[in-house]
Amino acid sequence: MKGRQIAFIIILVLVADQALKLFIKTHYYIGEEHKVAGNWFRLHFVENEGMAWGWKFSEGNFGKIALTLFRLAAVVAGTFYLRSVIGKNLHRGFLVCAALIYAGALGNLLDSMFYGLIFENSNPFLQNVAHIFPKQGYAGFLHGKVVDMFYFPIITDAKYPLWIPVWGGEDFEFFRPVFNLADASISVGVITILIFQKRFFKQHNTPVVNQTDRAGAETDEPVQAQQ
Numbered sequence: 001m002k003g004r005q006i007a008f009i010i011i012l013v014l015v016a017d018q019a020l021k022l023f024i025k026t027h028y029y030i031g032e033e034h035k036v037a038g039n040w041f042r043l044h045f046v047e048n049e050g051m052a053w054g055w056k057f058s059e060g061n062f063g064k065i066a067l068t069l070f071r072l073a074a075v076v077a078g079t080f081y082l083r084s085v086i087g088k089n090l091h092r093g094f095l096v097c098a099a100l101i102y103a104g105a106l107g108n109l110l111d112s113m114f115y116g117l118i119f120e121n122s123n124p125f126l127q128n129v130a131h132i133f134p135k136q137g138y139a140g141f142l143h144g145k146v147v148d149m150f151y152f153p154i155i156t157d158a159k160y161p162l163w164i165p166v167w168g169g170e171d172f173e174f175f176r177p178v179f180n181l182a183d184a185s186i187s188v189g190v191i192t193i194l195i196f197q198k199r200f201f202k203q204h205n206t207p208v209v210n211q212t213d214r215a216g217a218e219t220d221e222p223v224q225a226q227q
Contacts, residue, residue: 001095003086009096013103017181018110021147025115025130030122033151040154046178047122047145068112068142075109078102093192094200100189107182108146115144148178 028045035042049064082102085095116139120130139145155174162168193200 001086001090001092003083006082006086006095006099009099010103010106013100013181013185014107017103017107017185020149020181021111022132024149025119025122025147026132028149030124039156040152042151042153043149044151044178045122046148048148049145064112065142068109071105071109071112075102075106078105091200091202093196097189097193097200100185104182104185104187104189107185108180111146112144113142115147116140116142117144119144146180148180148183150180150184151178 024043024045028043030045030047033042033044078098078101082098085098115137117137118133119137120134121138122130152175153173155172158172158174160167160170160172
């Protein structure tokens with residue numbers, strides 16, 4: 001697989017991810033929700049300071065900076081890795097998955113690094129107030145929040161069975177996390193690699209016949225004595 005093909009996948013995911021985030025950030029107020037397809041697919045604007053799917057690395061500024069630096073290190077390492085595998089005889093599906101994971105990580109990294117500098121703070125009551133490049137951003141470098149918007153509450157108004165420890169009797173919802181296109185890109189890449197790892201990393205071992213063995217095999221054949 002050529003480098004330009006991998007670059008095309010990365011750029012496509014990155015542009016789509018950032019374009020959607022910019023639209024949501026500048027057209028939705030925080031917490032705003034619109035139904036796209038029935039009750040199971042909605043656009044719901046939230047921001048998180050943590051990892052994909054809203055998980056947190058740690059509380060406070062230290063956790064936020066540590067997570068952003070981890071993302072940065074992962075993207076740098078991914079850049080060198082992708083450069084090293086371009087042109088090698090690796091499975092095309094694996095390279096596509098690697099490009100998806102890289103693009104997703106880079107997309108969320110841009111949020112963390114720059115969104116605090118180039119956006120106003122989102123307002124839960126006023127729409128269209130998060131302008132790009134205000135006089136002062138809502139946070140410093142490395143402290144930006146990740147914009148999430150995809151929400152799939154497929155199962156709602158349910159409860160955990162009482163026999164389940166800890167959560168028994170509490171409200172149950174599937175699928176609860178709100179995520180973005182970068183999160184989805186990472187998840188699709190990782191899950192696909194896990195499912196098809198045997199196919200992606202299958203080694204094609206071609207048996208090599210030693211010439212001496214072949215010669216020996218030929219000499220081992222019974223030779224009819226000449227009269």
